[in-house]
Amino acid sequence: MNHLPVLPVLVPLVTGALLLLLERRHRISVQRIWAWLGMLAMLAVSVTLLVQVQREDMLVYLLGDWPAKLGITLMVDRLSALMVLTTTLLALPCLMYACAGWDKRALHFHALFQMQLAGLNGAFLTGDLFNLFVFFEVMLIASYGLLLSGARGARIKAGMHYVVFNIAASVVFLMALGLLYGMLGTLNMTEMAARIAAAPPERTMLIHAGAGLLLLVFCAKAALLPLYLWLPEAYARAPAAVAALFTVMTKVGLYAILRVYTLMFGEAAGPLANLAWDWLLPAGAATIVLAALGVIGAPRLRIGVAYLVLLSAGTLFVAFSLANPGAISAGLYYLAHSVFVSASLFLLADIIQRHRGSNGDYLMPIASMPNKTLPAALFLIAAVSIAGLPPLSGFIGKLQLLNSVPEAQLAWIWAVILGSSLMTIIGLSRSGTRLFWRIDSETDHEAPPVRRAEIGAVVLLLAYGIAMTVAAGPVLRYTNAAATQLLDVDTYIQTLRQTDPQIREPSP
Amino acid sequence: MKRRMLPSIPQSLTVFAFWLLMAQDVSPGNVVMALLLAWLMPLLAARLEREFARLGRLRGGFRLIGRLLVDIVIANITVARQVLGPESRLRSQFVWIPLDLTNIHGISALTSVITLTPGTVSAELSEDRKYLLVHCLSTDDPQALVAEVKARYEAPLREIFP
Amino acid sequence: MTIIDIAIIVGMHVVGLAMLLSLWRLLRGPTAPDRILALDTLYISAIAQLIMFGMLLDTEVYFEAALIIAMLGFVGTVVLSKYVVRRDIVE
Amino acid sequence: MSTVFEIVVIFLLAVGCFFTLLGGVAMVKLSDFFRRVHGPAKASTLGVGCVLFASIIYHWVNGSGVHPREILITVFLFLTAPISAHLMSRAALSLMDDRPPHPDRTPDADEKVVDREDPAPPERQ
Amino acid sequence: MEFAIATAIGVLAASGIYLLLRARTFDVILGLTLLSYATNLLIFAAGRPVVGKPPVLRDGVAQTLANYSDPLPQALVLTAIVIAFAMTAVTVVVAMREHADLHTDHVDGEEPDDAARGGDR
Amino acid sequence: MLELLLALPFVLALVVALSANASRRTHAWLAGLVPLLGLTLLGLLAGDVFDGSILKTQYAWIPEAGLDFSLRVDGLAWTFALLVLGIGGLVVLYGHYYLSAKDSPRRFFTYLLLFMGAMLGMVIAGNLLLLAVFWELTSISSFLLIGFWSHRQDARQGARMALTITGMGGLALLGGVLLIGRIVGSYDLDTVLASGELIRASHLYPWALGLVLLGIFTKSAQFPFHFWLPHAMAAPTPVSAYLHSATMVKAGVFLLARLHPALAGSELFFYVVTSVGAATLLVGAWFAIFQHDLKGLLAYSTISHLGLITLLFGLSTEMAVVAGLFHILNHAMFKASLFMAAGIIDHECGTRDMRRLGNLRRLMPATSLLAIVASLAMAGIPLLNGFLSKEMFFAEALEIGGHGTMRTIVSIAALLAGVFGIAYSLRFVHDTFFGKGPRALDVVPHEPPRWMRIPVGVLAILCVVVGIVPALTIGPLLHTMVRGTLGAAAPEFSLSVWHGINLPLLMSIASVVLGVALYFGLRRLLDFHAVVTRSIGRNVFQLNVEALFALARRFTARVANGSLQRSLFLMIAIALLLAGTPMLGGTFELLATLGRPQPLPVVGWVLWAVLVAATIGTVVVHGKRLTALIVIGAVGLAVSLIFVHLSAPDLALTQLLVEMVTIALMMMALNYLPKQSKVSRRPLRKARDIAIAGVAGGGLAVLAYAMMMSPADTISSELLVRSLPEAYGRNVVNVILVDFRGFDTFGEIAVFGIAALVVHALLRWARLKPDEVIPGPPAQLPIAADLTQLLFPLALTVSIYLFLRGHNAPGGGFIAGLVFAVPVLVKYVLQGARAVEATFGFDYLRGIAIGLLLAVLGGVGSWWFGVPFMTSGHLDLDVPLIGLLPLASALVFDTGVYVVVFAGTLLMLSTMGTVKHRQAAEEAR
Ligand code: NA
Ligand code: NA
Secondary structure, X not given: OOOHHHHHHHHHHHHHXXXXXXXXXXXXXXXXXXXXXXXXXXXXXXXXXXXXHHHHOOEEEEHHHOOOOOOOEEEEOHHHHHHHHHHHHHHHXXXXXXXXXXXXXXXXXXXXXHHHHHHHHHHHHEOEHHHHHHHHHHHHHHHHHHHHOOOOOHHHHHHHHHHHHHHHHHHHHHXXXXXXXXXXXXXXXXXXXXXXXXXXXXXHHHHHHHHHHHHHHHHHHHOOOOOOOOXXXXXXXXXXXXXXXXXXXXXXXXXXXXXXXXXOOOOOOHHHOOOOHHHHHHHXXXXXXXXXXXXXXXXXXXXXXXXXXXXXXHHHHHHHHXXXXXXXXXXXXXXXXXXXXXXXXXXXXXXXXXXXXXXXXEOOOOOOOXXXXXXXXXXXXXXXXXXXXXXXXXXXXXXXHHHOOOHHHHHHHHHHHHHHHHHHHHHHHHHHHHHHOOOOOOOOOOOXXXXXXXXXXXHHHHHHHHHHHHOHHHHHHHHHHHHHXXXXXXXXXXXXXXXXXXXXXXXX | OHHHHOOOHHHHHHHHHHHHHHHOOOOHHHHHHHHHHHHHHHHHHHOOOOOOOOOOOOHHHHHHHHHHHHHHHHHHHHHHHHHHOOHHHOXXXXXXXXXXXXXXXXXXXXXXXXXXXXXXXXXXXXXXXXXXXEEEOOOOOHHHHHHHHHHHHHHHHHHHOO | OOHXXXXXXXXXXXXXXXXXXXXXXXXXXXXXXXXXXXXXXXXXXXXXXHHHHHHHHOOOOOHHHHHHHHHHOHHHHHHHHHHHHHOOOOO | OOHHHHHHHHHXXXXXXXXXXXXXXXXXXXXXXXXXXXXXXXXXXXXXXXXXXXXXXXXXXXXXXXXOOHHHHHHHHHHHHHHHHHHHHHHHHHOOOOOOOOOOOOOOOOOOOOOOOOOXXXXXX | OHHHHHHHHHHHHHHHHHHHOOOEHHHHHHHHHHHHHHHHXXXXXXOOOOOOOOOEOOOOOOOOOOOOOOHHHXXXXXXXXXXXXXXXXXXXXXXXXXXXXXXXXXXXXXXXXXXXXXXXX | OHHHHHHHHHHHHHHHHHOOOOOHHHHHHHHHHHHHHHHHHHHHHHHHHHOOOOEEEEEEEEHHHOEEEEEEEOHHHHHHHHHHHHHHHHHHHHHHHHOOOOOOHHHHHHHHHHHHHHHHHHHHEOEHHHHHHHHHHHHHHHHHHHOOOOOXXXXXXXXXXXXXXXXXXXXXXXXXXXXXXXXXXXXXXHHHHOOHHHHHHOOOHHHHHHHHHHHHHHHOOOOOOOOHHHHHHHOOHHHHHHHHHHOHHHHHHHHHHHOHHHHOOOHHHHHHHHHHHHHHHHHHHHHHHOOOEHXXXXXXXXXXXXXXXXXXXXXXXXXXXXXXXXXXXXXXXXXHHHHHHHHXXXXXXXXXXXXXXXXXXXXXXXXXXXXXXXXXXXXXXXXOHHHHHHHHHHHHHXXXXXXXXXXXXXXXXXXXXXXXXXXXXXXXXXHHHOOOOOOOOOOOOOOOOHHHHHHHHHHHHHHHHHHHOHHHHOHHHHHHHHHHHHHHHOOOOOOOOOOOOOHHHHHHHHHHHHHHHHHHHHHHHOOHHHOOOOOHHHHHHHHHHHHHHHHHHHHHHHHOOOOHHHHHHHHHHHHHHHHHHHHHOOHHHHHHHOOOOOOOOHHHXXXXXXXXXXXXHHHHOOOEHHHXXXXXXXXXXXXXXXXXXXXXXXXXXXXXXXXHHHHHHHHHHHOOOOOEOOOOOOHHHHHHHHHHHHHHHHXXXXXXXXXXXXXXXXXXXXXXXXXXXXXXXXXXXXXXXXXXXXXXXXXXXXXXXXXXXXXXXXXXXXXXXXXXXXXXXXXXXXXXXXXXXXHHHHHHHHHHHHHHHOOOOOOOHHHHHHHHHHHHHHHHHHHOHHHHHHHHOOOHHHHHHHHHHHHHHHHHHHHHHOOOOOOOOEEEEEEOOOEEEEEEOHHHHHHHHHHHHHHHHHHHHHHHHOHHHHHHHHHHO
């Protein structure tokens, strides 16, 4: 029996629980060691998962050995494995950064961090819609903790907005679940897909309403226009390591959209086929435009970076709603890239903030910044990458995306995507020149030490991007395969129905 | 030692009976379980209690309960009349009942009893624990009420909670 | 339907009326203790409803619910009253 | 089921429901908190007690077995109802303009009117 | 009965939404509470509620949906209740902290007139 | 070898960047290695290239995107590489002496090498996409170079402007390249160059051409994008010499040459490129006359020359291409040397302002001589290289076939440009080296170090040599270059100084005469000193950028103003939109087809009434918080009773218990919140909210009703059937919770535990002030406390009972955990926190951890039997005396649930309840 699919949830959960046990009695160094052991185990698991998925196409894990439609199923396809690996790779430098000091100042940091990973991984792996909700909640509540632990003042304020907004979205999620279960009688996504395809016309309206609410939820989590207002402050106020980890949170919403609206409301869904994409394409493009304005208008570096996260979300919306294998593949590549690079920018912003003393990361006052060479160089790499300039990963992602736009929509989508790149260049070149070019190194305040772990974390994140650039061929082959697999709904239904429990009777 | 292992025998007995009653089954398994709980639960409870009730003579207790049941029924009817009748006829007032009971468990029991018997609701125990404030729905003679409470309920309770 | 069933149903309606009366007090007030009292009474009436419902269906599954209300239903009352008295619930 | 039991059950039910209703009526009809509290504090308690006994007898006789554990509900109710009443009275007392003075003490002179709807301590008003 | 349940859901949802849109943290929390009641009832309603058929199996009664109500939505609602509670707890505490740190209970952490005068630099 | 050539600059850039402690000289030598070695490599390649063969290497990089790492060297690429490396070498040498002690040579040479690499990659790329990649890299590295003196505002602005304009062009180019790829199906340069017909025939051709040209024009500073170039002069002079005369700005015209076979040959191409080139030619030349800054003059002259080259490519005849290529080389020579000369002057005099300079031929004769030679080349004076290409230009301008108007226009433009060219060259020479001056300098100028002069000298000598014997010197190179550009279509031509007296020669003479006249005429007419030159383009750009920033700032602040109410309102509105759209058609029809609802007894309506009245009551009194909390308690109770009524005892229990805990939580919080809401004075907002809430509620009610009335089709019947035999439980809800969907519960307790952690983390160190404090000692509640003494152990017993029985009757871990926690809560309330915590002494935090681990353990146990996580096992333990003891493995899991719920609840409540104590303890310390 291969238990690998459940490990991405269990490993961080157990690690988190152990860390909680250790908290009272042991020094921070002991906690860190355990946290790292957990992380390394997680890394091993995610890599193995990716390898196995490439070999076997799809892993189905029937929890409790119940037939798929009775219990909860974990379904690992290429997309899930990719998301899990991305999350793990992101978490490593985040943890590294936090271990440079923040973890001592935020109560329960390590436990919450692991729980967050468990929630993320669970959301990526589950094949059950309600279970998706549950893991969304695990992820969210851990994120509240990470955002608010050790917080005061302005961060609490941002937290309030973030928490309430997400809870309201969760309420809508539950409503959608109620409607969908009421009409379809099951919660297994694949089974739901089969039932939607066979639904009689008088049921369409209610299913459609449920699907619409569900779409709203995912868009809210993914920060699509106009549901993005919560994001900039929350991300800009979060502690650096946490903000960096959060870059993957909007992607969970995107993942969910991709999963649900290809599997359940894909080509086979009859009158409900492809119901999401018509809404999402223009909204995604509009998100890009507004986010680009946000990047330019940001008074602080971190706000700007938060808008970059938004911009990447918008780009992904466009990519996914084109709903062809090429675009989805490009989107997946771009997703991983944007996660890493925007994370590195959050971390950098924090380093910069500390080095600039009381001026923080505000762009307006002219402030000196000691020891700026290394941060500046790293900022340059990150900026080039996130703006989609060659030769780094952002460029490759956008290139592939541009390549997959069908000719009918070519002009305006290209204009939006290339235009957003230009706006990013304008915005980031201004930030960069203001932060690093203002004054020579002689300063009025003492330079804080450059902590090696912090710089290391940024370097690691950027190294991912560079690795993705160098190995773009294999990576894109993988994402292509993932996208093709994703659109092949019949195989999902077949695979699921052919997976029998180990010892129990299959469902009649 | 006994105190640490079995903090309160009355409590243990209560739990034992309680479990069997609730499980509605006197199989050996349940008896073992009941014994186990009868030992463990008071231990656990003891972590939260400063002092357990010390019981005196219990004989008076059963008589008290019997009397109480009758009183509750009879006096409820009185209250029904008073409530359903015109409100202007009610002569409500507060009465301080001086206490002879010093045992807090006794006072508690008295308070409950007063509240459960109709016509009176105990409202407050003075800080020095010497008086109990009682609200009467309708009485013309507070002193008689005080006397009746002391005789009917406080006296037997003083026997149980010396 | 037996005569007892009819009695139970009538009883449920009577208790329902009692609940409505409590509701009236709950909404009307005027003081906080009045509302607390009304809520407390609603809880107690609920026990009667549960018991009669269990009788009607001849089932025991509502026992636990009734037990819990009887045993812990006063928690709300305790907390609310303590708040009125002291503002600080846990001192 | 024998008629005797039927009569007993119906009687208990009738009494129980009557007192429960009485509690409600008392609450609506009477004009002052301390008068109202009399109703629920015991009428309702007694009423529910009666219904419970009716239920025990009913289940016992009606075939689904003796369920003496329903007594436990009564026990708990009788344990907790006084606590509730006591605490609510404390709350109401703390809001009263003219609290009954402690018999050993003279009344305070500076007691003032308080907002009964949502009480605040006098010194803040 | 369905009509009653549906209207109850509607009233709860409408009230919840109205309170959710208020400006004070406490009102928002109340609104979320009402909304989650509405949601729970909605999920519960997905099981096509019936009276008196709790899904606790009895001997000799065929194990079909004719004799027992749908247990699955009940389990879902249970989970939803618990999660809603957890979320309420967090929100309440954030509201406490916001009031303590920012001296206001406005959801945005500042009174609107403060914001008009000039917020973030 | 091509790889090695390309790798050289990048590798050495890295080496330079990392050699932090090396001396200035070392840095320069490391940087100098690149051109030295690079030129050697080029030399090795020369044989093959001059023979006309095309050298290629290719590696797959991203085959999915058609992006191969392929390098390709033909005559054109080789020549450009020569230019990049050759002038690069001179610039390194020059730069070493030019940089002051304050400038970091490490930074400078790193950037310079990066640029060199990017430029080299661009010219030898064999794949169009790869070319675009390097193209953007030149923009980025030039941004760094222009901003090298980052403390100067003009440097920062110039750098950003250059980046913005060329970055935009780069993105356009990328788009164009992608379109070409779409048309051709490949980005391979050979394939693309061979597909000219195909490309020009495609309906995408205008788009592709437009985008590519946008890239080219921005990079080569063509009108109207020319204005960035003068502002890029804030860069150190070696950079200007290198980037803004010899190489980067040539990238555009290089691409024009490179893609000539693929794109040129259409009317569109001809008109667009020619007119833009002509406009640039004139604008640049005209503005050059009025610059006071030496580098400004040179920059505008560069613009003009780039316009000339562009114009030549626009003409598209073979000989025009030849002329264009020739002028690229010539311009590189004289302009680089002029920039360096300007740099020397700046270096020695401390100013580049021609109004303060003059008569320098006395002070620095050698430099002056070289600069004058180069200026004359720029002016197109015979026997210098500039003359040759200018003659060819005049000749081509006069020979435009078939375009009458265009011919006239271009010819006049050519003549005018010649005139202006003479004028500004004259101004350069006259104002700097002759006349009076210099004025008000801080230093006495003298000759620079020898090694600084040598690069200028080399280039100036080249100008002369090429000017005199072109066929011998530059001829073969130009031939190779032309062959590389035009391939088979390359024309035969010969370079000679004297073509006899013809129209072009007459034009040259005329332009010299008119130019001199213009210069001196202008001098007489207006005082050059007083002429204020303004860059309109720059102002427009700056205004636009500022407007963009202002718009972005205002818009973003307006929209994302942090208002939660707005966020929520939008969410609800979108929900209405998304769920309402499908309902718009057919709701009534659907409702009409539904059957009759089940009847509801009066008791049900009573519950309904309680629920609805209490709900509305909550809304009405929401401003008074205590009241609202009491009233909402009735809502909770009504919901529980509805659950009871509708066959959900477990739900009712859970709801009741959660209700109790919630109310405690709320009351604790209320102590630290204002007791009343501020009254909002916004009736419109209220009305809007009531409306949207009403619509949403109504919509949801309709959905719920329609859903309930639709026939159910659920998998639950199978759950009912399999619950007892396979999961050993009668309470199917509980079986679902711990078995069928145990993983949900698993996540749920994680949520619960984390929530407790969050509460703890938020309040552990918080300083909270109660909204109001009631004076006096803590309330003693001895009677209530005493009565709960009996309650407590019984409640615990009930908790155990519910826990053990939960699988078969209402109950289970969650409910039992709460039944354990609630009495403890009562203890907290009645006895005070200190009393409880002193004696009770559980570590709730560890409880949560242990509970979670237990839950995992309960699930993992099944692995031992080779079945998936959480597969329940069942064991009937036959214990002597006790009898059969049924043990389900789900019990372990449920124990975990129990512990987490108990510990989590109490962690939350105790943390909230003891804020004051912790604070007091903190203050006491
Ligand atoms: Na659950
Ligand atoms: Na349960």
